[in-house]
Amino acid sequence: xxxxxxxxxxxxxxxxxxxxxxxxxxxxxxxxxxxxxxxxxxxxxxxxxxxxxxxxxxxxxxxxxxxxxxxxxxxxxxxxxxxxxxxxxxxxxxxxxxxxxxxxxxxxxxxxxxxxxxxxxxxxxxxxxxxxxxxxxxxxxxxxxxxxxxxxxxxxxxxxxxxxxxxxxxxxxxxxxxxxxxxxxxxxxxxxxxxxxxxxxxxxxxxxxxxxxxxxxxxxxxxxxxxxxxxxxxxxxxxxxxxxxxxxxxxxxxxxxxxxxxxxxxxxxxxxxxxxxxxxxxxxxxx
Amino acid sequence: xxxxxxxxxxxxxxxxxxxxxxxxxxxxxxxxxxxxxxxxxxxxxxxxxxxxxxxxxxxxxxxxxxxxxxxxxxxxxxxxxxxxxxxxxxxxxxxxxxxxxxxxxxxxxxxxxxxxxxxxxxxxxxxxxxxxxxxxxxxxxxxxxxxxxxxxxxx
Numbered sequence: 001x002x003x004x005x006x007x008x009x010x011x012x013x014x015x016x017x018x019x020x021x022x023x024x025x026x027x028x029x030x031x032x033x034x035x036x037x038x039x040x041x042x043x044x045x046x047x048x049x050x051x052x053x054x055x056x057x058x059x060x061x062x063x064x065x066x067x068x069x070x071x072x073x074x075x076x077x078x079x080x081x082x083x084x085x086x087x088x089x090x091x092x093x094x095x096x097x098x099x100x101x102x103x104x105x106x107x108x109x110x111x112x113x114x115x116x117x118x119x120x121x122x123x124x125x126x127x128x129x130x131x132x133x134x135x136x137x138x139x140x141x142x143x144x145x146x147x148x149x150x151x152x153x154x155x156x157x158x159x160x161x162x163x164x165x166x167x168x169x170x171x172x173x174x175x176x177x178x179x180x181x182x183x184x185x186x187x188x189x190x191x192x193x194x195x196x197x198x199x200x201x202x203x204x205x206x207x208x209x210x211x212x213x214x215x216x217x218x219x220x221x222x223x224x225x226x227x228x229x230x231x232x233x234x235x236x237x238x239x240x241x242x243x244x245x246x247x248x249x250x251x252x253x254x255x256x257x258x259x260x261x262x263x264x265x266x267x268x269x270x271x272x273x274x275x276x277x278x279x280x281x282x283x284x285x286x287x
Numbered sequence: 288x289x290x291x292x293x294x295x296x297x298x299x300x301x302x303x304x305x306x307x308x309x310x311x312x313x314x315x316x317x318x319x320x321x322x323x324x325x326x327x328x329x330x331x332x333x334x335x336x337x338x339x340x341x342x343x344x345x346x347x348x349x350x351x352x353x354x355x356x357x358x359x360x361x362x363x364x365x366x367x368x369x370x371x372x373x374x375x376x377x378x379x380x381x382x383x384x385x386x387x388x389x390x391x392x393x394x395x396x397x398x399x400x401x402x403x404x405x406x407x408x409x410x411x412x413x414x415x416x417x418x419x420x421x422x423x424x425x426x427x428x429x430x431x432x433x434x435x436x437x438x439x440x441x442x
Contacts, residue, residue, distance in 0.1 A: 036374070037349075037414070037416075037417065038350075038374060038375065038376055038377050038417070039317065039377065039409070039412065039413065039417075040317060040320055040321055040324060040376040040377045040380060041374055041376050043314070043317045043318060043321055044321045044324065044325075044376050054412075056412060056413075056414050057412050093374040094374075121374065122374075125373070
């Protein structure tokens with residue numbers, strides 16, 4: 001999949017434009033996946049031929065705070081007519097937070113034939129492109145997934161503790177108010193149960209939203225992103241970086257930017273994030 | 288007031304809950320709610336215009352919901368809403384439901400609505416954040432109604 005973007009990134013093939021998606025709406029080798037925060041959004045209208053994968057219902061285990069098992073991921077993919085060779089294109093609301101989150105989870109299961117639609121739902125709508133209510137039905141596939149690999153791009157609390165000891169870079173992508181502990185939740189969002197406000201010791205605050213153009217949700221240019229992360233915040237593409245937010249959704253957006261747009265070699269997303277760290281007994285915080 | 292499933296609800300809200308509980312299929316329920324979102328009407332210009340006053344903004348609602356509460360002469364209240372995020376479909380649906388079922392109700396009726404109403408309407412698959420954000424709409428309505436009572440008591 002080679003895409004002509006307005007901007008060139010290190011792995012430009014992981015990002016497609018709305019034009020590209022429009023031309024591939026009927027491509028049997030492509031499955032378009034919408035992933036949103038609002039459950040009513042996809043059923044209200046969506047891209048023709050797209051399916052919905054919901055982060056709460058489809059991607060999270062319902063009994064353990066963890067992602068679905070290999071078996072359930074295989075069932076999810078098969079039910080949506082996705083086979084191992086299908087190119088999956090993600091888009092959604094909230095400037096593609098949830099699309100990037102779903103994309104990241106797909107990478108835990110090794111589905112690398114995937115990309116994100118730049119600008120997400122916001123850009124598609126602003127361009128007045130076709131949206132429909134009909135939910136497509138695809139023939140069931142027999143998708144086979146490897147065991148979920150939690151080691152390459154996912155960080156757990158022990159990894160974060162080790163990271164702190166080794167003085168390695170942590171990126172807190174939440175708002176400044178959450179980072180400083182003034183708020184226990186992101187602006188306009190409720191408190192989802194963190195007992196303390198602040199950040200993980202040593203973390204730099206680089207809010208995720210700095211990576212996008214708010215008017216259409218597209219990613220900023222390579223040069224703008226390079227300035228933000230490498231020049232202004234002293235990160236290096238060879239650094240071992242862990243990103244976190246509240247539950248791992250905003251930080252998966254930053255993980256995507258660092259890994260694919262800037263070509264960082266070793267970025268992990270700490271999905272336990274502040275809802276784990278801010279409640280954990282015996283761990284330090286900074287304000 | 289009608290009693291249902293461990294809570295007391297104003298009659299029209301009770302009737303609405305009876306209807307939505309009939310939709311035990313998740314997709315049917317979602318489509319029913321989308322119908323409400325599509326009928327959502329924004330606050331009229333004679334009540335407020337953008338940029339809206341911050342005091343009308345619903346705390347914790349990431350969809351950018353606003354509530355206006357007017358006291359009516361017969362001790363009832365009329366509610367108006369807006370939702371700034373065009374992707375805030377759930378907030379639009381809930382605002383329409385509240386306008387249909389709680390506008391015209393008294394202080395006692397409005398304050399009696401249990402705060403877990405959002406789960407009853409949208410189901411348990413709603414994320415905690417989304418649920419709390421939507422609940423903020425009801426809490427804003429209750430806050431306004433209580434403020435009217437305080438002002439009345441001062442007078």
